[in-house]
Amino acid sequence: MTRQVILLGAGGHAKVVLDVLQLLNQTVVGVTDPQLHQQGIAEWRGLPVLGDDQAVTCYQPDQIFLANGLGSLPGQTLRQTIYKQFKNLGYSFITLVHPSALIGTGVTFAEGVQIMAGSILQPDTYIGENTLINTGAQLDHDCSIGKHCHLAPGVILCGNVTMEDTCHLGPASCVTQGCHLGQGSILGAGSTLLKNLPAGGKLLAAKPQSPVTRSSL
Amino acid sequence: MTRQVILLGAGGHAKVVLDVLQLLNQTVVGVTDPQLHQQGIAEWRGLPVLGDDQAVTCYQPDQIFLANGLGSLPGQTLRQTIYKQFKNLGYSFITLVHPSALIGTGVTFAEGVQIMAGSILQPDTYIGENTLINTGAQLDHDCSIGKHCHLAPGVILCGNVTMEDTCHLGPASCVTQGCHLGQGSILGAGSTLLKNLPAGGKLLAAKPQSPVTRSSL
Amino acid sequence: MTRQVILLGAGGHAKVVLDVLQLLNQTVVGVTDPQLHQQGIAEWRGLPVLGDDQAVTCYQPDQIFLANGLGSLPGQTLRQTIYKQFKNLGYSFITLVHPSALIGTGVTFAEGVQIMAGSILQPDTYIGENTLINTGAQLDHDCSIGKHCHLAPGVILCGNVTMEDTCHLGPASCVTQGCHLGQGSILGAGSTLLKNLPAGGKLLAAKPQSPVTRSSL
Numbered sequence A, B, C: 001m002t003r004q005v006i007l008l009g010a011g012g013h014a015k016v017v018l019d020v021l022q023l024l025n026q027t028v029v030g031v032t033d034p035q036l037h038q039q040g041i042a043e044w045r046g047l048p049v050l051g052d053d054q055a056v057t058c059y060q061p062d063q064i065f066l067a068n069g070l071g072s073l074p075g076q077t078l079r080q081t082i083y084k085q086f087k088n089l090g091y092s093f094i095t096l097v098h099p100s101a102l103i104g105t106g107v108t109f110a111e112g113v114q115i116m117a118g119s120i121l122q123p124d125t126y127i128g129e130n131t132l133i134n135t136g137a138q139l140d141h142d143c144s145i146g147k148h149c150h151l152a153p154g155v156i157l158c159g160n161v162t163m164e165d166t167c168h169l170g171p172a173s174c175v176t177q178g179c180h181l182g183q184g185s186i187l188g189a190g191s192t193l194l195k196n197l198p199a200g201g202k203l204l205a206a207k208p209q210s211p212v213t214r215s216s217l
Helices: A011-021 A036-037 A053-058 A078-088 B012-023 B033-038 B054-060 B078-088 C012-023 C036-039 C051-058 C078-088
Strands: A004-008 A028-032 A049-051 A064-068 A202-203 A208-211 B004-008 B030-031 B047-051 B065-069 B200-203 B209-212 C004-008 C028-032 C049-050 C064-068 C202-204 C209-212
Touching: A004 A011, A004 A053, A011 A028, A011 A064, A028 A036, A028 A053, A036 A049, A049 A053, A064 A078, B004 B054, B004 C051, B012 B030, B030 B054, B030 B209, B033 B047, B047 B054, B047 C209, B054 C078, B065 B078, C004 C012, C004 C051, C012 C064, C028 C036, C028 C051, C036 C049, C049 C051, C064 C078
Parallel strands: A004 A028, A004 A064, A028 A049, B004 B030, B004 B065, B030 B047, C004 C028, C004 C064, C028 C049
Antiparallel strands: A202 B209, A208 C202, B200 C209
16 A cells, blocks of 8 residues: 555544554645635644645545545434545545554455554454444454444444444444344444344433532532 | 363354464364354364364363353353363363453453453452453452353443352443442343342343334334 | 652552553652551552651652552542642652553643553543543543543543543443533443533433342342
């Protein structure tokens, strides 16, 4: 991989992605960001701001790799949209695995996968295109994850968990052994899935006890 | 430790155990598995299938180590049964600590303990015979864990937690400072224990909010 | 940093702190502990017991560093009190980062911060004075944590979480993207914060399902 990299986006997730790129000794030629571009800001974390996303097209598709710097929250689709848009134009996305991640035998990644710091993937797990395995998420053996999913920080998957495309697993959520998540399903933060979740399903953790505030004491 | 190792079982957990064995440069002579044997399958992940578990007895007890490749789910006892059966025949089980595990000063392990990737054991913690500390489980200082327990992926124990034999702590469960768990007690996935749990006790997390499914929208 | 270190306290957290000091090749001249001193115990984990906390004053403030060995539980203030007391006398506290911790670009620490084994701090996160980031806690990008806070083992913070001084986040608690915690607020073990928590606020996880015990079966 001697192609240089362009980072798409300059928000919080992009900072984390840039850290991984630099740890992997990738050469990043610049960052694209509509807001910074509009504000006339020329530099971000030592990188030139190349313009808005259109700036990518100054480079030939086989000349560079793209890194998806857009984060993911439930209901947002920009991370997926931008990926598809540039794939349709012939560009390729770099697959990133933080050096601290622990990757078992037989684990496989599709294009554009991002595996963040402290993640653990046990043997024979598969991660689909453009899926983001965020900080410290753990996937046990034989999991299969679709495209454009987001496993937020601290997600715990037991063995043999499978999920379709565009699922969103909130931070510190947990899926027990062998469960299946249908397309586009969502786990709320801190929730625990004990059985299958159908396509478009959403599981929210139990409501906490009413918060006690100083004024109510 | 120059004895060769036989791996008992060829399921999901066995894959994870094999990864640890290979990272520790152990020589594995083969795997035993009743199902593969019955199906006439001769090789598994590059290892010869030696037969069903009886194949172990072709080796003298002081000639080899066994590695317990059976996983653990609540209500299942096979992992414990097979351990005791071969101990009664005079065999020994290898204690496995994944190289990534962080082990504090004064931590001690009994025979056959398995410490998986990303686990953290803080000072003066003790782990009893045949207990499995699964992926990314964390035990803080001065914990004492009995025999044949399973701490599933992502379990968090605070300091001074103690538990008797054959406890099962589900994935992403948590035990607060100083709690005691009686023999055979169970924590459900995602549950949090705030006080002692008696022998045979079972704590289940709060029920989640009714899942919203596409059909109910 | 060639100053020698005195460890304040000889309980469970002090063991964990001592491990970090030794991994960082710090020279620890001894430990202070009122109880051990009163009992006439002269040595603790190979270190001389120098006396109760007053023994610190035998050293000039610019001659040594202090390490805060006191742990933190909700409602306890000793860890904070002892820090302020010795700061008022002109002493300095050592900032400790366990070698296994993953620290992103632009992360900054104030004096006396303690980052324990397996913690992850993503880019541009800030940790205030005397705050304890305990075993395996994860803070994503752009978090800002006040003084004298405790993030217990296994805490998960998403990006852009901010908190004021003296907050206590229980083990395995989780804070979602962008939430703010007011001064002195508390998250119970295993709880998940989805919106801001006012100063002095307290959030407790949902009550678990009634535990099933052997006697009730």
